[in-house]
Amino acid sequence: xxxxxxxxxxxxxxxxxxxxxxxxxxxxxxxxxxxxxxxxxxxxxxxxxxxxxxxxxxxxxxxxxxxxxxxxxxxxxxxxxxxxxxxxxxxxxxxxxxxxxxxxxxxxxxxxxxxxxxxxxxxxxxxxxxxxxxxxxxxxxxxxxxxxxxxxxxxxxxxxxxxxxxxxxxxxxxxxxxxxxxxxxxxxxxxxxxxxxxxxxxxxxxxxxxxxxxxxxxxxxxxxxxxxxxxx
Amino acid sequence: xxxxxxxxxxxxxxxxxxxxxxxxxxxxxxxxxxxxxxxxxxxxxxxxxxxxxxxxxxxxxxxxxxxxxxxxxxxxxxxxxxxxxxxxxxxxxxxxxxxxxxxxxxxxxxxxxxxxxxxxxxxxxxxxxxxxxxxxxxxxxxxxxxxxxxxxxxxxxxxxxxxxxxxxxxxxxxxxxxxxxxxxxxxxxxxxxxxxxxxxxxxxxxxxxxxxxxxxxxxxxxxxxxxxxxxxxxxxxxxxxxxxxxxxxxxxxxxxxxxxxxxxxxxxxxxxxxxxxxxxxxxxxxxxxxxxxxxxxxxxxxxxxxxxxxxxxxxxxxxxxxxxxxxxxxxxxxxxxxxxxxxxxxxxxxxxxxxxxxxxxxxxxxxxxxxxxxxxxxxxxxxxxxxxxxxxxxxxxxxxxxxxxxxxxxxxxxxxxxxxxxxxxxxxxxxxxxxxxxxxxxxxxx
Numbered sequence: 001x002x003x004x005x006x007x008x009x010x011x012x013x014x015x016x017x018x019x020x021x022x023x024x025x026x027x028x029x030x031x032x033x034x035x036x037x038x039x040x041x042x043x044x045x046x047x048x049x050x051x052x053x054x055x056x057x058x059x060x061x062x063x064x065x066x067x068x069x070x071x072x073x074x075x076x077x078x079x080x081x082x083x084x085x086x087x088x089x090x091x092x093x094x095x096x097x098x099x100x101x102x103x104x105x106x107x108x109x110x111x112x113x114x115x116x117x118x119x120x121x122x123x124x125x126x127x128x129x130x131x132x133x134x135x136x137x138x139x140x141x142x143x144x145x146x147x148x149x150x151x152x153x154x155x156x157x158x159x160x161x162x163x164x165x166x167x168x169x170x171x172x173x174x175x176x177x178x179x180x181x182x183x184x185x186x187x188x189x190x191x192x193x194x195x196x197x198x199x200x201x202x203x204x205x206x207x208x209x210x211x212x213x214x215x216x217x218x219x220x221x222x223x224x225x226x227x228x229x230x231x232x
Numbered sequence: 233x234x235x236x237x238x239x240x241x242x243x244x245x246x247x248x249x250x251x252x253x254x255x256x257x258x259x260x261x262x263x264x265x266x267x268x269x270x271x272x273x274x275x276x277x278x279x280x281x282x283x284x285x286x287x288x289x290x291x292x293x294x295x296x297x298x299x300x301x302x303x304x305x306x307x308x309x310x311x312x313x314x315x316x317x318x319x320x321x322x323x324x325x326x327x328x329x330x331x332x333x334x335x336x337x338x339x340x341x342x343x344x345x346x347x348x349x350x351x352x353x354x355x356x357x358x359x360x361x362x363x364x365x366x367x368x369x370x371x372x373x374x375x376x377x378x379x380x381x382x383x384x385x386x387x388x389x390x391x392x393x394x395x396x397x398x399x400x401x402x403x404x405x406x407x408x409x410x411x412x413x414x415x416x417x418x419x420x421x422x423x424x425x426x427x428x429x430x431x432x433x434x435x436x437x438x439x440x441x442x443x444x445x446x447x448x449x450x451x452x453x454x455x456x457x458x459x460x461x462x463x464x465x466x467x468x469x470x471x472x473x474x475x476x477x478x479x480x481x482x483x484x485x486x487x488x489x490x491x492x493x494x495x496x497x498x499x500x501x502x503x504x505x506x507x508x509x510x511x512x513x514x515x516x517x518x519x520x521x522x523x524x525x526x527x528x529x530x531x532x533x534x535x536x537x538x539x540x541x542x543x544x545x546x547x548x549x550x551x552x553x554x555x556x557x558x559x560x561x562x563x564x565x566x567x568x569x570x571x572x573x574x575x576x577x578x579x580x581x582x583x584x585x586x587x588x589x590x591x592x593x594x595x596x597x598x599x600x601x602x603x604x605x606x607x608x609x610x611x612x613x614x615x616x617x618x619x620x621x622x623x624x625x626x627x628x629x630x631x632x633x634x635x636x637x638x639x640x641x642x643x644x645x646x647x648x649x650x651x652x653x654x655x656x657x658x659x660x661x662x663x664x665x666x667x668x669x670x671x672x673x674x675x676x677x678x
Contacts, residue, residue: 048477074479086474088467090658099467102460103479149479 001026001184002047002078002153007056009039009046016042018208019056024153029175029185031195031216033229034205040188041083043205044155047186048080049073060153075103077152084161085142089131093122096130096141100148108148115144118174136167143174147183154178155186160194172198192229196220204229239458242662246454249661250447257443261436269552271439273544275421276551278442279503281543284527285450285536286496291525292534292658293457294489295469296378299386299521300370303393304494306516307369308362308501310400313415313511314408315358318345321417326410333407345419355419359445359502366498367491369396374490378483390518400513414512421506442503449496454536456492465489530647531654538656545655550640557636561628574628578617586610589650602650 002024009017017039024030032040045051047058049070058066060076068076079100088096097115101108116123119140125133130141139159146154156175160168168191176198179185189195196202199216204225212225219225257274264270283301290296315338317325326332338361339345339354377388399405401412409415421438428434456462464485467475476482505511523546531542563571589606593599620629647654 050473050476069481070476071479071481074477079479080477082474082477086471086477088470088474090470091463091466095463095466098460099463099475099478099480102464102467145478 001061002186003057003059004043004047005057005059007043007046007058008054009042009051010054011042015054016208017046017053020205020208020210022203022210022213024184024186025201026184027179027182028200029179029187029198031199031202032186032188032205033190033192033195033202033219033225034188035228036190037207038205039208040205041157044080044157044186044188047073047078047155050080071103074149074151077150079146079149079151079154081142081146081154081156081159083157085135085138087130087133087138087141087145090129092127093130093133093141094126096145097122097148100145101150103149111148111150115147118147118177119144135163136170139163139167139171140174143171143178147178151183153184153186155188157188158190159187160189160191168194192225193220196225241665242660245662245665246660247451250451254440254443254447258437258440261439266433266436266438269555273548273552274439275442275507277544277547278439278446279500279507280524280527280547281540282446282449282503283497283500284524284531284539284543285453286493286500287524288528288531288533288536288539289453289457289465289496290489290493291528293462293469294465294486296486296490297382297386298389298490298493299518299525300373300389300393300494301497301524302516302518302520303389303396304366304370304497305501305504305520306393306396306400306513307366308359308498309505309511309516310409310415310501310513311362311365311498312358312502312505313418315361316354316418317415318417325415325417326407328411328413329406331407332410339419345423351419351423355423355506356445359499362502363495363498366501367495370491370494371487374487378486378490390521393516393518393521397513397516409513412513414510416510418505418510420509442507445499445503449499450536450540453492453496457536461485461488526644529654530644532656532658533654534658535654535656535660537661538654538659541661542655549643550636554636554640557631557639558633559631561631563626566624566626571626575617575621579614582610582613582617589646592650605649 004020004022004024007017007020008015016037020039020043022030022032032043034040042051046053049065049068049072052067056066057064060078063076065073065076065078088099091099094112097112098108101111116126121137122140122144125137130138133141143154143156143159159171159175163171172194175185175187187195187199196216196219202214202216202219203210204212204219212219212222214222220230261271283305287298287301290298314332314334317332317337319335319337319340322332322335322337323330337354338358339350341350342353343350345351345354373389373392377385377392380388400409402409403411405411421441424437424441425433426435426437457465464475464480467478467480468482468485472482501516508515527542527546528539530546531538531540561574563574565571586606586609590603593603593606616629
C-alpha cells in the first residue's frame, strides 16, 4: 500500500535517514524499532510531509506522494499522531476531534460516534479542555483526533512515551482494535517488546539504515534484537 | 446535540445584548445633550473596539503577534478620505497641489452627500474599500513577513506601519494623499443625523452609525471564530506542528487570518477618519497600536467581549472619567466639606485598594514583590495625603495638565501586574449566562 524507496533526509547537512526502503502492506501493523536518533521519527515526519526528503520516493497505492504538502497528504489518507501527543490544550476534547476532521466537509456524526465508542473516556470528557486530561487520556485523544480524518494509514510516533505500563497496554489494545477495523498502522516505538508483539512486520532501524526485517515474532526471537532492544 | 443548543443560546444572548445596546444608544442620543462627553466615548469606543477585536483575532486567536494595526488603519482612513471628499470642495482641500488626482467621489457618484442613497451607499462603499485596500497590503506584506514568528513578526509589522506613515506624508504623493496636510471635508458621523426642512436635527444617529458598523463587523468576526476556520486558527495558536500534522495548511491560514484582521483594521481606520473629521497620517503612530494592544491585554487575550468591554472602559477613562485630574483642584478653606470629602475618599480608595490587593496575593499566587510593591505605593500615597492635610494646603499638589496620563499609566500598570489574565480571561460574557446549562450538558453527556 505504502512504499518507501531509498529515502534520504538531511537536516542542515547532517543526514538523519540514509536510504531507507520498506513497504507497508494494507491492513497490517508495521513497526519500526530502533534506538534514539536512528531516524524513526524523521522517517514518519517525512512521510507526513512535515519534512522534505533529499532523495527517494514515497508511493501510496501506486501514486507518487513525495514532497506533497502535509494537508495534501492528510487528504490522501495518511495521518500522523505526533510524538508527545500534542493535543491542543485550551480547546475542548470535542474541538480537538473536530480539528482532526478539518479537511473533510461531510457529516462527522458517524465518526464522532466511532471514536467515542473506541474511547468511551473521551465522550465523558468531551467538554473538558484537553490540557486538563491525564497523559493516557491525551494519548487517546491524539489517536482519536487522527482517526477523525478517516485515514487509510495511521502513523504513530512513540504512543507509549511517558505513560504508565498499564496505560500503555490499553493503548496497544486500541491499536490492535483500530487495525482490526481496517486501518493500516505504522508504529514506531522504543518499547520494542510491546511493539513487536502486536506487529505483523517489524523493521530495525540503525543510524539511518534498515538493518533487519521480519515478522514481529521472528524479530522477537532474534538474538541481535534481543540483545540490543529487548534487554534479555 | 447539546453543543449546538448551547452555541445557539449563546449567540442569541449575544445578539439580544447588541440590539438592546444599539437601541439604548439611539434613545440616549435623542434625549441627552449632543455635546455630552458620553457620545465621544461611544463613537471612539466603536472604532477602537472594532480594531481591538480585529487585533485579538490575530494575536489572541491565531497567535500571531503583529503590531501593524495603526498602519492598516491608516490605509483604511486614507482610502476612505480620498474617495469621499466631495468633488465640489476638492480644489479647496488639495489647494497646495492644485487639485486632486482622484477626480471623482463615491457619494457624488450615487447622487451626492445630501441624498440618503448617495450618503449611505457612498460612505459604506468607501469604508469597505478602505478595508479591502488594507487587506491587499496585508497580503503583499504577509508573503515575506508571515514566515517570521513572535517578536520578529511584531518588529516587521511595526516597521511596515512606520514606513506607511512616512510614505503617506511624502510631498510627491500630494495630489493623492495631500502630502503632510490632512484631508478634510469628508463625510463624518454627523452627516448621519437626520435633519428636518428647517435645518434642525430631527433624529440623532451620529453615535448609532459607527456602533452599528462596528457591531456588524464584530458579529462577522465572531461567526468566523466559531466556524471551522476559527477552530483551525486556534489550533495554530496552540500547537503549529500538531495543526500541520492534522492537515491545516499553515501559510494559507495564517495569511487568511492576517488579511481578515487587516481588513477590519482598515474598516476601523475609515471609521476613525470619520470620527476625527479628517485623515492625517501623523495620527496613526505606533502609540495607537500600543493603545489597542493594551486594550486587548486588559480585556483578556482571546476574549471578544473582553476586548469590547475594555475598549469602552479605556476610552471612557482617557476621554472622560479621568479628565478632572488635568484641572487644578482648589479649595476655599481647609474645613470646606469638599476638601474633607476628597481626603476621605482618597484615603478609603488607597487603603481599600491596598488591602484587597494584598489579600488577593496572600490567598492566590503569594508573590512577595507584589505585596511589597503594594505596601510602598500605598504608603507613598498616604504620605502624600498626610502632607496635604498637615500643611493645610488649599491646592491639591501635583494635579494639573498631564497628571491624568500619570494616573492612567499607574492604573494600567496595576492591571498588568496583578490581573494578567485581563478582565475576561479567555471567556465570553455569554458564558456567564450559560454556566448552569453547561454543567447540565456535562451531566447529560455522561
